[in-house]
Amino acid sequence: MDEHVCPLKTKLPLQLYWSTNSTHRNPECFREPEKFDPSRFEGAGPAPFAYVPFGGGPRMCPGKEYARLEILVFMHHIVKRFKWEKLLSNEKVVVNPLPIPQHGLPIRLYPHPPQVDVPA
Numbered sequence: 001m002d003e004h005v006c007p008l009k010t011k012l013p014l015q016l017y018w019s020t021n022s023t024h025r026n027p028e029c030f031r032e033p034e035k036f037d038p039s040r041f042e043g044a045g046p047a048p049f050a051y052v053p054f055g056g057g058p059r060m061c062p063g064k065e066y067a068r069l070e071i072l073v074f075m076h077h078i079v080k081r082f083k084w085e086k087l088l089s090n091e092k093v094v095v096n097p098l099p100i101p102q103h104g105l106p107i108r109l110y111p112h113p114p115q116v117d118v119p120a
């Protein structure tokens with residue numbers, strides 16, 4: 001690893017660790033960060049580089065729009081076609097290094113009965 005000089009004039013091997021949690025769960029960036037509150041994205045939304053699930057700057061994820069569309073379609077089908085429940089009610093979110101459900105968020109799916117079109 002390269003040797004860097006920090007502002008304190010101390011020579012040290014510098015390793016920078018960053019995770020989305022640094023801002024996504026920081027109450028200085030998002031009031032009540034644990035609360036589900038889509039309204040925080042309304043209007044001007046969060047400050048630049050505060051919400052960065054796909055990174056930021058020139059190396060930002062090029063799959064961003066594809067991933068968002070795919071997740072939207074996936075969620076649409078889950079909600080429309082199934083009732084679902086979490087199998088572990090108190091599953092923790094762990095940081096490894098990104099936040100993920102500790103046991104992979106197992107769920108049980110119950111298919112909705114097929115919709116029958118009734119002629120008018």
Ligand code: HEM
Binds near residue numbers: 053055
């Ligand atoms: C939910 C899905 C995804 C998330 C959360 C995600 C997140 C990220 C993040 C955080 C980075 C690093 C950005 C940075 O350094 O500033 C990245 C890079 C990248 N992602 Fe994604 N990504 C997702 C899906 C995808 C998909 C579907 C593709 C391709 C089809 C993709 C291709 C890439 C590539 C090629 C890079 C490297 C870009 C570079 O270094 O110039 N990602 N992604």
